[in-house]
Amino acid sequence: MSDDSKTRATAIIDAMMYKDYFSQWLGIERMEEKEGYCKLRMTVRREMCNGFEIAHGxxxxxxxxxALAFASNSHGRQSVSVETSISHIKPLKAGDIITATAEEKSRTNKIAIYDVRIxxxxxxxxxxxxxxxxxxETEWNV
Structure with a gap:
C-alpha cells in the first residue's frame, strides 16, 4: 500500500471521528489504520459496567x-453495516484496557466482510x- 492510500484512509477516519460523538464518549484511541484495517484501544470505565460489575456487552x-466502520470506510467508499454479531468470551471489568482489531476478509463492489478481535x-x-x-456508491470527499 502506498503512503497516499494511508493518508486518505486517515483523512476519512478523521472526518468520521469528528462527528462520531459516541466513539468520542467511549474514549477511543486510534492505534493504527490503513485501507481495510483499523486498530483501536480504550479503557473500560465504571459507568460502562452492569450490575454484575462487568462491562456491559x-x-x-x-x-x-x-473499528468495523473505520476499516470498511477507509477504502474511500461510504459503507454501512448490514449485519453484525459478537461472541463474548471473557468478561471485562472497569480499568481493563481493550483493543479492537478489524481486518477485511472479503470485499466486492457492494459487500465487504470484516472480523474484529477484542x-x-x-x-x-x-x-x-x-x-x-x-x-x-458515494465516495468520501476528503
Whole structure:
C-alpha cells in the first residue's frame, strides 16, 4: 500500500471521528489504520459496567462496531453495516484496557466482510465480532 492510500484512509477516519460523538464518549484511541484495517484501544470505565460489575456487552460491541466502520470506510467508499454479531468470551471489568482489531476478509463492489478481535491488554481474547457492510456508491470527499 502506498503512503497516499494511508493518508486518505486517515483523512476519512478523521472526518468520521469528528462527528462520531459516541466513539468520542467511549474514549477511543486510534492505534493504527490503513485501507481495510483499523486498530483501536480504550479503557473500560465504571459507568460502562452492569450490575454484575462487568462491562456491559454493548461496550465491547460498540468498540468493535467503530473499528468495523473505520476499516470498511477507509477504502474511500461510504459503507454501512448490514449485519453484525459478537461472541463474548471473557468478561471485562472497569480499568481493563481493550483493543479492537478489524481486518477485511472479503470485499466486492457492494459487500465487504470484516472480523474484529477484542483483546485485553495481556493479549487474552475477550470477544470475536463479525461485520458485513454495504458499500454505497458515494465516495468520501476528503
Amino acid at each position: 454493548g461496550i465491547s460491541y460498540s468498540l468493535a462496531d467503530s 483483546e485485553k491488554e495481556s493479549g487474552e481474547l475477550a470477544a470475536l465480532f463479525k461485520g458485513t457492510v454495504f458499500r454505497k
